[in-house]
Amino acid sequence: MSYAKQKLKEEKVFKDPVHRYVHVRDTVIWDLIGTKEFQRLRRIRQLGTTYFTFHGAEHSRFNHSLGVYEIVRRIVDDVFHGRPEWNLDDRLLSLCAALLHDVGHGPFSHSFEKVFGLDHEEYTKLIVLGETDINRVLSKVGHDFPEKVAAVINKTYENKLVVSLISSQIDADRMDYLQRDAYFTGVSYGRFDMERILRVIRPREEQAVFKQSGMHAVEDYIMSRYQMYWQVYFHPVTRSAEVLLSKTLHRAKELYEEGYSFAHEPVHFKSLFDGECTLIDYLKLDESVVMFYFQVWQEEEDAILRDLCSRFMNRNLFKYIEFDPTEETQKYTELEELFRRAGIDPDYYLVHDSSSDLPYDFYRPGIESERQPIYLLMKDDVTLQELSTRSEIMKAISGKRRTDHKLYFPVDLLRDESSNRTVKRKIRNILEIYRK
Amino acid sequence: MSYAKQKLKEEKVFKDPVHRYVHVRDTVIWDLIGTKEFQRLRRIRQLGTTYFTFHGAEHSRFNHSLGVYEIVRRIVDDVFHGRPEWNLDDRLLSLCAALLHDVGHGPFSHSFEKVFGLDHEEYTKLIVLGETDINRVLSKVGHDFPEKVAAVINKTYENKLVVSLISSQIDADRMDYLQRDAYFTGVSYGRFDMERILRVIRPREEQAVFKQSGMHAVEDYIMSRYQMYWQVYFHPVTRSAEVLLSKTLHRAKELYEEGYSFAHEPVHFKSLFDGECTLIDYLKLDESVVMFYFQVWQEEEDAILRDLCSRFMNRNLFKYIEFDPTEETQKYTELEELFRRAGIDPDYYLVHDSSSDLPYDFYRPGIESERQPIYLLMKDDVTLQELSTRSEIMKAISGKRRTDHKLYFPVDLLRDESSNRTVKRKIRNILEIYRK
Amino acid sequence: MSYAKQKLKEEKVFKDPVHRYVHVRDTVIWDLIGTKEFQRLRRIRQLGTTYFTFHGAEHSRFNHSLGVYEIVRRIVDDVFHGRPEWNLDDRLLSLCAALLHDVGHGPFSHSFEKVFGLDHEEYTKLIVLGETDINRVLSKVGHDFPEKVAAVINKTYENKLVVSLISSQIDADRMDYLQRDAYFTGVSYGRFDMERILRVIRPREEQAVFKQSGMHAVEDYIMSRYQMYWQVYFHPVTRSAEVLLSKTLHRAKELYEEGYSFAHEPVHFKSLFDGECTLIDYLKLDESVVMFYFQVWQEEEDAILRDLCSRFMNRNLFKYIEFDPTEETQKYTELEELFRRAGIDPDYYLVHDSSSDLPYDFYRPGIESERQPIYLLMKDDVTLQELSTRSEIMKAISGKRRTDHKLYFPVDLLRDESSNRTVKRKIRNILEIYRK
């Protein structure tokens, strides 16, 4: 039998707290899970620095990747299977893309990407197409199979239905992470009736659509997503830890570029700093490695690097206030100047950070990323109607972007009156830092 | 107001998936949580290598420590408070001991302790009494307060009631970890009706006891514990990863002692290898550090160290068979010899490992650790009766120790027929390794 | 000690699947629960005919009443207690009103009220103030205590804060029933983070308000409510059973008024039919009694009564189509005429029914019932801001009423071609009833 069709002698299962069990029957999937590039995802947290806010959020991308695979497996095997709109040849492709969609993520992805100008989608492509165990497994399925998997993940695959299972306004990726992140953080917001959504999802040419009878479950999913963004993903304490992480990486990079002599050389970071991080270098990076450096750098001579690392290790985070960037630029400039006078480098210790989310939007030509809307399938089994034309609630929130700005700074340093007492008081007044 | 009685201006809560919320009102507790020694517990997993079996089990000891604190807080504030048998002066002591009971744990505690002859209780004592932030906080409560906290954790404190809250056959430690480990692994066995147990727990001179009306909840807790041991804690795949970890540490130590020249020096391990690990050395160790070394040691020249590290990183674990040490010693000796002939060092690649548990026992003088039994408080509110005298089920299982032995080995090496083909076949026959 | 302050020797608890336990410490509450008027709520379902759609929805108003009491108890004892805005004298009053708020409900309240022009609030008043066991218990607290309890339930009590706990856009009544109905039906929509809401609720002069930090939990509650209305409470199958129930009661009343000679006399209904249902009559009515009559009336001579009762007993419900009352009046008139010609009385077998909900609204003078908005308490602990001014989502849905119209009819009768074949076909065409 061809490798693509090969089944394990007995189904393997993973006990999963969110989906009860993750079921694996295909040898290809089993082999992919066993590769070292996939196992590496165990060393990268799903939610980066969120565990500083919600202590339960210590789960890894390994966890989530299995979950996305399981949801797609249920969709294609339990719902799409046998329907004329579904091409059975896309089954294994969908499963592999679901499993591997996050394989290019590095440690604390968000911060790393911003600081070093990386793109995890680029590394995903390299991992799927390059000299890796994953590529070896995929190539056994067919010589062009790795290309197809990469295309699905990068949203360029011609069959948009397959792409939509993993990347759309309601896809397996989001359905897994909302539930999973809610489970591990312990917040109740991420719950929605996925069982119902899986009962009403249907294959159509350009994308997966949803029977009208499941509209309320879809609405509920959108609202869950909205809540999770503001309650969990954009939580100001998490963002404060992100800010700290970015600034630490910035400092290390700056020192390296200045020729600073590290007590503990940033061996694993050099190619990142030089902007020439190869796939081999990249795969050696994980959160243990980052934490190791932050640990040892607590003893570096450079006061700023030392301080930032120590803050991150010991969760001594920056505090924050609301900030209006359109009205308060002058305040910011003034604060920068005062920080400098207080001997506190504002480049590292006075940080403006913003978050922004658009819970749902229909297609608006030329606007933003021209997102594909969610379609409802009417009772005639033919007509499609865009979600917000049928749902008052969705219509009400469509295209309503919400943005939030904050200013982060170290209260302890500003309270330390052993030096620059007057200027610090002035700063504290502006930042509304009062007695504990 | 004295520091011991100081309350936060507003109660702080931690969102906890097991207890919903962990509530902190005491400044002392808040300050302890903020110390770097306590924050370090975020970098030590609660269940060591169990995440290789149950991928959800990635939670840290930080998580669990907050949970134990919360349970003790509920017992002393909601149940014991105001009862004549309860001394209010023991309140803060109980809370601190609960929070800190695991603070001396190192990375992958079980393996590290066995390989390097460490004792986490000893380090707990050092952390509580030594020059640490934790000690500084505790000393502010009273000059002898650190000593008291250490005594409670080490079970030598004179008030046995306080000790029993944290260390007994039914204590807050176990109640938290059973539920928490069940939650994160996703297995259903760890559940029991803790709410009911907290309703029937009562303070008595020597220990906490349980109103007879809650007997079934106590039985259920014991059975949950039994199930969790065999389903989760002693799972053979987890033990296989433990075996690998131990052997890796052994190999590194042996190489160090032989004067082997490491490409990547085991800086953080030296004092461990030398048997003189100071508190400062110890506190720098965490699971990120261990993983870092395992990562870089995948490129060491020594084939065994390289192989073992790579297996651990990529979850290429040993397989196992049942093994009867009383009847099969000869088989083991024979296998050792055959492994040597096959060029596979049995000291690292043929491992006998056993697990053993006693779900519940009453007091048997002179036997084992003379464990304190669980007592039921009869309706007259005075008489105590030992659990197994009232419960048929508990009587049936009391003192019934169960032990399980397994033999672990690397199937892939034994299947590789590029060398020593005949002898490997012989080994495979004995170990019942057949075609995939 | 005064009866109002009397405590049970030991706290009593009720095991509750939604709140884990309901705790009772006050003798007054314990005595109220024991009255026969309160026990009667066990024989009245919380959700009327919903169990025909969601088979788990068989729970009673007894269940729910304990739940509302428990939520109010937690609010006043755990949150309001000790705050200057909270008058301790209102504690017992709030608990009693919470427990008794639904005590005037009759069997299948909604239908009974509509058909017989009853008002459960009126009967609540009679039960609280009349010659009942409940009144005897309340009077022991104080001679004007029953009046106060009735005033709180009827929203006329002067202290609006107390009223708002039980009747407002976010009150204990709604918080309990959303969660409880979700639990028993098994749908996931009714969940929201009540624990968080209870943490941020604060007493203010005119009503309970919510700290701004809990805004998202409040939003989530509103969305849960919206979903429950459309997914559960207004479910067309449930409404179909309601329609059947109303028509059955109508028929019995009509027959009674026409002097029809019942084989089984409607003894328990007579005073209802005559419009002079006394409190004593009313208290004898419960759902067992109604079901008993429907059971025996399956053998009445009147074909319509017989048929309707049998349909209700055996869940042989009407089917439905969407209906637009503004555009389709002519269609309705035509159908009425056709039904008559087909020998099917449209008064009983062609029913237009509508549902309507307003998820949230702020105060609009003179409009609808001038509902009290939800207020957020800002960080300064003084300023109040109306919810929709702070929440984009709430602003988007405020005042958005949604209404849904349906037409109900018996498909089986219309398919029966043993008579009036042609006209029935015509009807089926209009109603879009095709082959099974």
Place this chain on the structure above:
Amino acid sequence: MSYAKQKLKEEKVFKDPVHRYVHVRDTVIWDLIGTKEFQRLRRIRQLGTTYFTFHGAEHSRFNHSLGVYEIVRRIVDDVFHGRPEWNLDDRLLSLCAALLHDVGHGPFSHSFEKVFGLDHEEYTKLIVLGETDINRVLSKVGHDFPEKVAAVINKTYENKLVVSLISSQIDADRMDYLQRDAYFTGVSYGRFDMERILRVIRPREEQAVFKQSGMHAVEDYIMSRYQMYWQVYFHPVTRSAEVLLSKTLHRAKELYEEGYSFAHEPVHFKSLFDGECTLIDYLKLDESVVMFYFQVWQEEEDAILRDLCSRFMNRNLFKYIEFDPTEETQKYTELEELFRRAGIDPDYYLVHDSSSDLPYDFYRPGIESERQPIYLLMKDDVTLQELSTRSEIMKAISGKRRTDHKLYFPVDLLRDESSNRTVKRKIRNILEIYRK
């Protein structure tokens, strides 16, 4: 297509709080659910009088019957399907038997059966084989199909594997009711890992067996069952309500036999009292009917009937003490005499009641009902071993019967000192009734 193989055009689902959804695809099953005999199960509670103890336990046998069907459906369609030991022809038979296994239950079955010498299994047979809608549906499958369904339910069907799915020490009936009763009461004990059990169940000639790897899940199920019996099913308050119910029925029967002239004639009970209850009579009985009579009999002239009915309606239950029937016969006789002297009829007001359970047993020839043990299927996929030979815990509890005796009596009557003061005091002393 034959009726037996006919599928619904679209799968129907029932939202179920325990199994999430109950799935129906077979027209036969859909038609059976729609029969009036099956719909009648909505009017019979699953747990009789348990709702007086656990207020959530208001769920019906309709609920449970769907659940048992769903479990059997999952076993035969997801696990047994395609295995050589499973005969596909038994599929529909198993589903029908699962759905209908409780269809012969009457109101408050336990009490009714004892008082009137009924046997619900006999009525099940009559319903399946007699002139009923259910029989009409089953007969359409095949003329001997009703006989087969009855045989499976009555355990006489030749294929014992099919029987074991519904009646054995671990069957779908028990698996559903443990979970369902736990869910509705809110107790945590009934939980076990059914998902795991369904993964390891295998068909064998004489019965369903369980792969050894699932042994712990089976142990856990047995322990759950044990806990549910003692925590819920045998709860003394529930038994007290049962006692009251039985005594009420006894009284009504006695009065009827004595020729007492009822104000409200026991029309629905007559054939029961006469011992000649036909199927038609039987099907008219449900819990609404019983409650109706109890309601109206509160106004009967007979003081005992009036009192017992009123107690039942208003939950004014008997209290209890432990009672040892082997040692305390004299005490009982003495009490009987004293009750008579106090003017309280001991036949109705002094009741000895016992409960007894055997959590698990292996086959012991000639003993009790010679129950079929649970077998584990060893790794060789052939050998079967009886559960208790492999499990220490099961061995420990096998055959351990636990029995509990209690004496029930009305405290209020015994406390009423308006008459027979001295003798009542004497009784109170013996029964240890002290001041409130």
